[in-house]
Amino acid sequence: MKMEISRFSIFLLSFSALLFFASATTAPENFLQCLLRHSPPSYPIAPAIFTSNNASYSSVLETYIRNLRFNTSTTPKPFLILTALHESHVKVAILCARIHDLQMKIRSGGHDYEGVSYVSDVVPFFVLDMFNLRDISVDVKTETAWVQTGATLGEVYYRIAEKIKFHGFPAGVCPTVGVGGHFGGGGYGNMMRKYGLSVDQIIDAKIVDVYGNLLDRKAMGEDLFWAIIGGGGSSFGVVVAYKIRTVRVPETVTVFRVGRTLEDNDVTEIVDQWQRVAHVIDKDLFIRVTFDVVNGSRSGKKTLRATFIALFLGDSERLLSVMNKSFPKLGLKKSDCLEMSWLQSVLFWTNFPQGTSVDELLSRTPQVLTHLKRKSDYVKTLIPKEKLNQIWKKMIELEKPTMTFNPYGGRMAEIPSNATPFPHRAGNLWKIQYATNWDEQGTQQANHFIDLTRKLYKFMTPFVAKNPRTAFLNYRDLDIGVNHNGKRSYYEGRVFGIKYFEGNFDRLVKIKTKVDPHNFFRNEQSIPRFPYVGR
Numbered sequence: 001m002k003m004e005i006s007r008f009s010i011f012l013l014s015f016s017a018l019l020f021f022a023s024a025t026t027a028p029e030n031f032l033q034c035l036l037r038h039s040p041p042s043y044p045i046a047p048a049i050f051t052s053n054n055a056s057y058s059s060v061l062e063t064y065i066r067n068l069r070f071n072t073s074t075t076p077k078p079f080l081i082l083t084a085l086h087e088s089h090v091k092v093a094i095l096c097a098r099i100h101d102l103q104m105k106i107r108s109g110g111h112d113y114e115g116v117s118y119v120s121d122v123v124p125f126f127v128l129d130m131f132n133l134r135d136i137s138v139d140v141k142t143e144t145a146w147v148q149t150g151a152t153l154g155e156v157y158y159r160i161a162e163k164i165k166f167h168g169f170p171a172g173v174c175p176t177v178g179v180g181g182h183f184g185g186g187g188y189g190n191m192m193r194k195y196g197l198s199v200d201q202i203i204d205a206k207i208v209d210v211y212g213n214l215l216d217r218k219a220m221g222e223d224l225f226w227a228i229i230g231g232g233g234s235s236f237g238v239v240v241a242y243k244i245r246t247v248r249v250p251e252t253v254t255v256f257r258v259g260r261t262l263e264d265n266d267v268t269e270i271v272d273q274w275q276r277v278a279h280v281i282d283k284d285l286f287i288r289v290t291f292d293v294v295n296g297s298r299s300g301k302k303t304l305r306a307t308f309i310a311l312f313l314g315d316s317e318r319l320l321s322v323m324n325k326s327f328p329k330l331g332l333k334k335s336d337c338l339e340m341s342w343l344q345s346v347l348f349w350t351n352f353p354q355g356t357s358v359d360e361l362l363s364r365t366p367q368v369l370t371h372l373k374r375k376s377d378y379v380k381t382l383i384p385k386e387k388l389n390q391i392w393k394k395m396i397e398l399e400k401p402t403m404t405f406n407p408y409g410g411r412m413a414e415i416p417s418n419a420t421p422f423p424h425r426a427g428n429l430w431k432i433q434y435a436t437n438w439d440e441q442g443t444q445q446a447n448h449f450i451d452l453t454r455k456l457y458k459f460m461t462p463f464v465a466k467n468p469r470t471a472f473l474n475y476r477d478l479d480i481g482v483n484h485n486g487k488r489s490y491y492e493g494r495v496f497g498i499k500y501f502e503g504n505f506d507r508l509v510k511i512k513t514k515v516d517p518h519n520f521f522r523n524e525q526s527i528p529r530f531p532y533v534g535r
């Protein structure tokens with residue numbers, strides 16, 4: 001690694017002179033020429049360049065579009081995609097983009113709910129695509145791994161389990177999610193109550209900064225390292241890899257998924273018990289509840305369904321005793337419980353049929369691909385039972401949007417809220433995700449379903465955190481504020497910044513101002529500089 005850095009320093013010298021003559025009016029073609037001209041001798045860049053003239057441009061762009069809302073003919077498209085094959089290509093991309101004053105978007109797994117990694121309100125723009133940089137090297141002795149940001153979570157889980165018996169990693173439940181966006185934004189999953197977030201287990205990182213330097217934790221310093229473990233990497237540089245601590249998982253875990261409808265059960269009583277216990281129950285147990293509207297099996301009329309999905313880091317016998325003691329109203333039975341390996345539980349949680357091979361975790365083909373809108377909230381106080389009833393009524397009326405409650409507490413409540421930029425720790429009982437999926441194409445349809453999601457969000461106002469009404473960065477939601485035209489004034493950025501980061505926002509702004517003073521790394525919701533100096 002050291003060798004490479006010094007080789008680059010020499011190579012970069014030629015850029016300093018070029019930057020001096022930088023012109024804001026240079027056309028994209030010159031950017032292409034710049035890339036080719038600075039192709040690193042040992043790693044040719046041409047095979048990584050795709051413009052609309054290259055036959056596979058569309059398929060490269062579409063492969064990592066994970067929200068079909070942004071797969072339309074009117075969606076702004078990058079004039080070029082650079083599918084970096086080596087770290088040096090990242091540096092060349094940054095330096096040429098600076099010379100030509102171009103908007104760069106960084107994409108790893110492409111799961112950003114608002115397409116921020118491959119759509120832009122500033123044109124022209126190009127995409128630096130990281131999917132080829134997906135190496136995972138697990139060190140058995142130290143129980144750690146270096147993971148490149150183009151890897152997926154499924155690959156991370158698979159490679160860890162392959163090398164270290166009974167080890168896993170606390171991260172998201174969808175195996176195709178990319179490491180780059182996920183770790184940069186916090187990364188939560190069903191081991192959160194036991195081990196915290198992904199970022200709570202990150203111990204080192206490699207970033208290419210605005211000057212083209214490849215920096216590890218020691219070289220970047222503790223401020224920048226802190227910023228890129230939860231503050232959203234894309235405001236500060238291009239993260240090339242993270243070093244993680246793997247965590248111990250039992251030989252056998254237990255999962256269950258049980259549905260209860262309003263038609264057949266006292267859902268309100270069950271959910272009322274859930275809201276009192278899910279955040280204080282045994283740390284080994286994570287019980288998510290998802291609400292949707294279905295046709296009742298008896299009446300055929302619309303009814304609310306609450307589905308409880310759990311991961312227990314232990315066997316079914318102990319789980320049943322925990323449930324009997326703390327959450328008897330769910331009426332969990334032995335026959336509801338499935339025992340399996342932790343790796344198989346990942347497949348269960350993401351709805352693969354039982355018996356699916358764990359090799360499926362290496363697949364990059366998403367299980368479902370739809371048009372979608374997501375929003376988020378945090379709940380800090382219990383919701384009175386009569387209000388729960390009103391929520392069910394509203395959901396049945398709106399029909400389409402669903403809600404998922406993810407319990408906090410456990411390890412999450414023990415980690416200080418400024419340990420990482422992710423601020424939502426002690427005091428948060430659970431997080432809500434609002435979700436609407438649809439298959440219908442067209443802007444009108446999209447607006448209709450987005451509007452329904454917003455209506456449910458609005459209805460929930462009295463029951464969720466206020467001043468600020470907080471939100472989760474990984475559940476990207478451009479409704480809560482954007483940097484105008486990508487040129488981000490501080491005051492615009494503060495609106496969503498406080499919701500995502502609360503008291504950590506100011507430190508992020510300070511770090512941003514220091515490491516990227518000209519705001520090269522910017523997007524619709526990047527961290528702004530202070531004071532606002534225009535651009």
Ligand SMILES: Cc1cc2nc3c(=O)[nH]c(=O)nc-3n(C[C@H](O)[C@H](O)[C@H](O)COP(=O)(O)OP(=O)(O)OC[C@H]3O[C@@H](n4cnc5c(N)ncnc54)[C@H](O)[C@@H]3O)c2cc1C
Nearest residue numbers: 108109110111112117172173178180181182188233234239
């Ligand atoms: C089906 C699905 C399931 C999900 N499940 C979960 C879950 O269980 N838990 C959870 O916490 N979240 C979940 N998410 C949200 C997910 O964590 C975020 O969307 C995350 O940002 C995705 O990372 P990505 O690399 O795939 O996304 P991308 O769209 O590639 O990137 C997201 C953001 O990160 C930036 N970025 C990406 N790579 C880099 C890099 N190398 N350096 C700097 N910046 C970078 C991008 O520019 C963009 O701003 C889910 C999303 C989907 C679509």
Ligand SMILES: *[C@@H]1O[C@H](CO)[C@@H](O)[C@H](O)[C@H]1NC(C)=O
Nearest residue numbers: 046047048049050051053054
């Ligand atoms: C795409 O076209 C450009 C020139 O137009 C070329 O330099 C590049 O190598 C092509 N990309 C691929 C992957 O063939």
Ligand SMILES: *[C@@H]1O[C@H](CO)[C@@H](O)[C@H](O)[C@H]1NC(C)=O
Nearest residue numbers: 058062065068071072073369
């Ligand atoms: C995305 O759009 C392209 C172009 O219209 C289309 O060919 C492709 O099938 C779409 N992708 C999906 C998954 O619908």
Ligand SMILES: *[C@@H]1O[C@H](CO)[C@@H](O)[C@H](O)[C@H]1NC(C)=O
Nearest residue numbers: 293294295296299300301302
């Ligand atoms: C529910 O019932 C309605 C008619 O009452 C029908 O149109 C709809 O398709 C049904 N939904 C499902 C999922 O079966």
Ligand SMILES: *[C@@H]1O[C@H](CO)[C@@H](O)[C@H](O)[C@H]1NC(C)=O
Nearest residue numbers: 320321323324325328332334
């Ligand atoms: C649940 O606990 C009660 C006592 O509180 C006990 O009588 C019952 O047998 C337990 N059931 C199970 C399944 O453990």
